[in-house]
Amino acid sequence: MSVATVSRALNGSESVTARTRTHVCRVAERLHYVPISAARSLVTGRTQTIGALLPDLYGEFFSELIRGIDLAARAHGLHLLVSSSHGDADESASALSAMQGRVDGVLIMSPHVDAGFLRRHLAASLPAVLLDSGLREHRCAHVNIDNHGGACAMTRHLLACGHRSLAFIEGPAGNQDARERRRGFEETIAGRRGVSVRFLQGDYSEESGYRAGRALLAASKRPDAVFAANDMMAIGCLSAFNEAGLPVPDEIALAGFDDIPISRYMHPPLTTVRVPIAQFGHAALERIVAQIQSPGMSKSDVTTMACEVVVRASSGPRAGAVRGWRELHPTQT
Amino acid sequence: MSVATVSRALNGSESVTARTRTHVCRVAERLHYVPISAARSLVTGRTQTIGALLPDLYGEFFSELIRGIDLAARAHGLHLLVSSSHGDADESASALSAMQGRVDGVLIMSPHVDAGFLRRHLAASLPAVLLDSGLREHRCAHVNIDNHGGACAMTRHLLACGHRSLAFIEGPAGNQDARERRRGFEETIAGRRGVSVRFLQGDYSEESGYRAGRALLAASKRPDAVFAANDMMAIGCLSAFNEAGLPVPDEIALAGFDDIPISRYMHPPLTTVRVPIAQFGHAALERIVAQIQSPGMSKSDVTTMACEVVVRASSGPRAGAVRGWRELHPTQT
DNA sequence: TCGGCGAATGAAAACGTTTACATTCGGATT
DNA sequence: AATCCGAATGTAAACGTTTTCATTCGCCGA
Numbered sequence: 001m002s003v004a005t006v007s008r009a010l011n012g013s014e015s016v017t018a019r020t021r022t023h024v025c026r027v028a029e030r031l032h033y034v035p036i037s038a039a040r041s042l043v044t045g046r047t048q049t050i051g052a053l054l055p056d057l058y059g060e061f062f063s064e065l066i067r068g069i070d071l072a073a074r075a076h077g078l079h080l081l082v083s084s085s086h087g088d089a090d091e092s093a094s095a096l097s098a099m100q101g102r103v104d105g106v107l108i109m110s111p112h113v114d115a116g117f118l119r120r121h122l123a124a125s126l127p128a129v130l131l132d133s134g135l136r137e138h139r140c141a142h143v144n145i146d147n148h149g150g151a152c153a154m155t156r157h158l159l160a161c162g163h164r165s166l167a168f169i170e171g172p173a174g175n176q177d178a179r180e181r182r183r184g185f186e187e188t189i190a191g192r193r194g195v196s197v198r199f200l201q202g203d204y205s206e207e208s209g210y211r212a213g214r215a216l217l218a219a220s221k222r223p224d225a226v227f228a229a230n231d232m233m234a235i236g237c238l239s240a241f242n243e244a245g246l247p248v249p250d251e252i253a254l255a256g257f258d259d260i261p262i263s264r265y266m267h268p269p270l271t272t273v274r275v276p277i278a279q280f281g282h283a284a285l286e287r288i289v290a291q292i293q294s295p296g297m298s299k300s301d302v303t304t305m306a307c308e309v310v311v312r313a314s315s316g317p318r319a320g321a322v323r324g325w326r327e328l329h330p331t332q333t
Numbered sequence: 334m335s336v337a338t339v340s341r342a343l344n345g346s347e348s349v350t351a352r353t354r355t356h357v358c359r360v361a362e363r364l365h366y367v368p369i370s371a372a373r374s375l376v377t378g379r380t381q382t383i384g385a386l387l388p389d390l391y392g393e394f395f396s397e398l399i400r401g402i403d404l405a406a407r408a409h410g411l412h413l414l415v416s417s418s419h420g421d422a423d424e425s426a427s428a429l430s431a432m433q434g435r436v437d438g439v440l441i442m443s444p445h446v447d448a449g450f451l452r453r454h455l456a457a458s459l460p461a462v463l464l465d466s467g468l469r470e471h472r473c474a475h476v477n478i479d480n481h482g483g484a485c486a487m488t489r490h491l492l493a494c495g496h497r498s499l500a501f502i503e504g505p506a507g508n509q510d511a512r513e514r515r516r517g518f519e520e521t522i523a524g525r526r527g528v529s530v531r532f533l534q535g536d537y538s539e540e541s542g543y544r545a546g547r548a549l550l551a552a553s554k555r556p557d558a559v560f561a562a563n564d565m566m567a568i569g570c571l572s573a574f575n576e577a578g579l580p581v582p583d584e585i586a587l588a589g590f591d592d593i594p595i596s597r598y599m600h601p602p603l604t605t606v607r608v609p610i611a612q613f614g615h616a617a618l619e620r621i622v623a624q625i626q627s628p629g630m631s632k633s634d635v636t637t638m639a640c641e642v643v644v645r646a647s648s649g650p651r652a653g654a655v656r657g658w659r660e661l662h663p664t665q666t
Numbered sequence: 667t668c669g670g671c672g673a674a675t676g677a678a679a680a681c682g683t684t685t686a687c688a689t690t691c692g693g694a695t696t
Numbered sequence: 697a698a699t700c701c702g703a704a705t706g707t708a709a710a711c712g713t714t715t716t717c718a719t720t721c722g723c724c725g726a
Contacts, residue, residue, distance in 0.1 A: 043682085
């Protein structure tokens, strides 16, 4: 019994007798034989592994993202190598290098990647998909979230509710999502008569939202509605309003972005933009699998995931009652 | 320039001239050379990768767990291979097999593992750490959460608040954590005079908590306090009470277990047991690294992560006001 | 100048697979 | 019965590293 025959038997090659195959499998089973993947990878050039380069792992966004990626990966029989917490460009670079030669493809989501970074640290031969990067790199595919469209839709909703004096709490300065969300807001407002706007700084943290809320409370003239660039800031802002006894949405409306699970539990429940996070991860993985399977295909492909406005009580125009379980979970039951 | 010299230069071996090393490094840089990890693993027998076998990826618990593991892994220069969504024992088995020969050690958290499973599917040579398994397997190390201790502490807290008629919403039947939490509750109650208890079924889902809440509302005699085996059920239960207009904690107190982030945003904020999830993951990774580095060490080691009661408004004895940001985040600011 | 010594480098084996190619084997056809 | 053919199996190379052992090189002391 040669190693070749064993290899063929275990890999389900055609040219091996049924008798031989069952025998080999039985013995392999008995010995708890597991192929050393390193040896296989060395000769096949495939690792059956996809790398995911994420900026962080904190919070529900990344949890959902990984879940979506994992789901699709396991459907393709692929393993998932995660790498996160990259504080700066150097860390991202070393993480990317470490993945190189260890994965068949890589999903990249990082605020530190730009065209130069990719040219320097990403081998041309390694399939890569950029997640919501805001870049337009011909070397890799892109899967984006429609931040701009979502922000437009939410702004239209706030206007439709009758709000005319709006405040926008911005995300972190360098952040691409944050920029797009602001742009959607601005563009929707632009040209509307009788609408006043005000921008407040933020950094996506709950605390920055709280500070923005305090600033609005202290202002001489309060807006009708506040649109925060993400839910965590909206939640911080809501805390400030609740603390001050300012009723939401009766006195001031509030909206966020992301639809993190906490949002629907707030008092009042938060109107927000739902980002299909798991599908986002799923789509990214499908895209990279496609690229791996047919290397000749066009690399610079862009997929955009649509967002959806989720109207809850916080956006007004009138106050919502305390919500029960059935109202919170309309799809279940 | 032989491959040997290049290998030595890149790996920082002593016996290589500074001149040679810089030259090699420069050329490697220029060519974007990245070692094929498969080849290295093949000869060294190390993959520099730790596998994490998780039952699921949904929700904040696993997000935090992965974060804790990742943090520790990256501190040791190790990669993290995650595998999840194992519906049954067979899936867990195949996932474990697939990891074998691909990782240097594996962290296992799965409801499907028991002594027989490990004997059948885990190679004796592969270092493994069982996470909160409830098993006592001499073949691997254990890192557990002190579910029993946490439940005891919470029960004592509820009694100290003056509650004497208690209800306990149980977790899923086969679940080890759930069993331990119930045991802690029961043992603390046992022997106390003038305390009445009642048990309700649940399965850790929000909906099952809601159903339990409805059942309590429909009962002829309501308890003073409800202790749910996890936060999600407590939240479902709270929805039922809110929906019925039953004020918490004035008419009925409520406590959960886990301290998921949502908990402190509930109305009233939820008294619960904080599980140090990230540290839990961190400890598990440290343990497996220790085992990998010194293979001779005792394998059957048990670490237990202590839990902590977090008292918020829901447990009474009197109603909490609406909380502002500062109260919600006492450690910040 | 030669021998010797240590430091630097080179040669080659080894790791465990897959796979192209060679070989054998059994049976069917002539 | 000899030949041939296809199916089954065996042989060996290749994958890209690390590492042991051998070799070379430069330098110092005799």
